[in-house]
Amino acid sequence: MSLKAFETMKKGETLALDEVLANLKADDAGLIAAIAQQHDTGEVLMLAYMNEKSIRETLETGQVCYWSRSRQTYWRKGESSGHRQSLVSMSFDCDGDCILLQVDQKGPACHTNRRDCFFFRVEGDKVVIHSAPQ
Amino acid sequence: MSLKAFETMKKGETLALDEVLANLKADDAGLIAAIAQQHDTGEVLMLAYMNEKSIRETLETGQVCYWSRSRQTYWRKGESSGHRQSLVSMSFDCDGDCILLQVDQKGPACHTNRRDCFFFRVEGDKVVIHSAPQ
Numbered sequence: 351m352s353l354k355a356f357e358t359m360k361k362g363e364t365l366a367l368d369e370v371l372a373n374l375k376a377d378d379a380g381l382i383a384a385i386a387q388q389h390d391t392g393e394v395l396m397l398a399y400m401n402e403k404s405i406r407e408t409l410e411t412g413q414v415c416y417w418s419r420s421r422q423t424y425w426r427k428g429e430s431s432g433h434r435q436s437l438v439s440m441s442f443d444c445d446g447d448c449i450l451l452q453v454d455q456k457g458p459a460c461h462t463n464r465r466d467c468f469f470f471r472v473e474g475d476k477v478v479i480h481s482a483p484q
Numbered sequence: 485m486s487l488k489a490f491e492t493m494k495k496g497e498t499l500a501l502d503e504v505l506a507n508l509k510a511d512d513a514g515l516i517a518a519i520a521q522q523h524d525t526g527e528v529l530m531l532a533y534m535n536e537k538s539i540r541e542t543l544e545t546g547q548v549c550y551w552s553r554s555r556q557t558y559w560r561k562g563e564s565s566g567h568r569q570s571l572v573s574m575s576f577d578c579d580g581d582c583i584l585l586q587v588d589q590k591g592p593a594c595h596t597n598r599r600d601c602f603f604f605r606v607e608g609d610k611v612v613i614h615s616a617p618q
Contacts, residue, residue: 392526443601
């Protein structure tokens with residue numbers, strides 16, 4: 351499945367959410383990559399994975415819920431740490447295989463207590479640790 | 485493999501690029517998700533996939549090269565369309581399974597000629613087409 355059938359629709363036209371969710375292109379494990387971006391600063395915070403149930407829960411509760419591939423269970427971001435992600439908006443890409451979450455991240459998004467997960471930055475033939483835990 | 489062994493390093497410390505590349509956590513197809521973000525506006529443009537060879541080519545040439553899962557070949561972004569992505573910076577995440585590319589995108593990033601791929605936006609129980617082709 352994919353959203354290709356809908357890509358020629360015009361700006362402002364609408365589809366039913368259920369129809370879009372039914373046409374997402376999940377992987378063999380039923381998962382779709384989800385990018386979390388801080389809505390006001392534009393920082394890309396992290397990449398994680400969602401299934402249809404976690405997408406629906408996130409839309410219903412306004413708190414981001416992923417599927418944890420390592421723990422094989424739902425992962426309500428910040429449930430234990432308090433570093434919650436409130437949903438601002440959710441968008442799907444042209445292929446229906448990626449989600450962009452605009453969020454309001456409370457505190458660090460990364461399990462290392464850094465604000466975002468992308469702290470290994472390439473500089474020439476080196477990689478520099480680019481940020482410190484908060 | 486993963487970058488977990490390095491996550492406690494301090495800000496400003498360095499690793500050899502080869503060591504980091506050898507420890508990335510690719511999927512069974514040898515691929516890693518790569519997010520492209522416009523470096524100056526913060527727009528998240530697209531998600532695609534890279535393997536080690538495309539990572540190295542991107543760093544050497546300064547032009548972003550992905551691996552196309554649908555065509556099963558290297559995909560030098562903009563090679564046919566002219567909508568090239570020039571690399572500004574490359575970072576890896578804490579798990580070593582995602583890349584953040586800061587790029588300078590010439591024209592539309594999406595194959596639909598929209599600036600970015602995330603034009604299916606959820607609004608209540610509908611999904612709205614959020615942008616028009618350029």
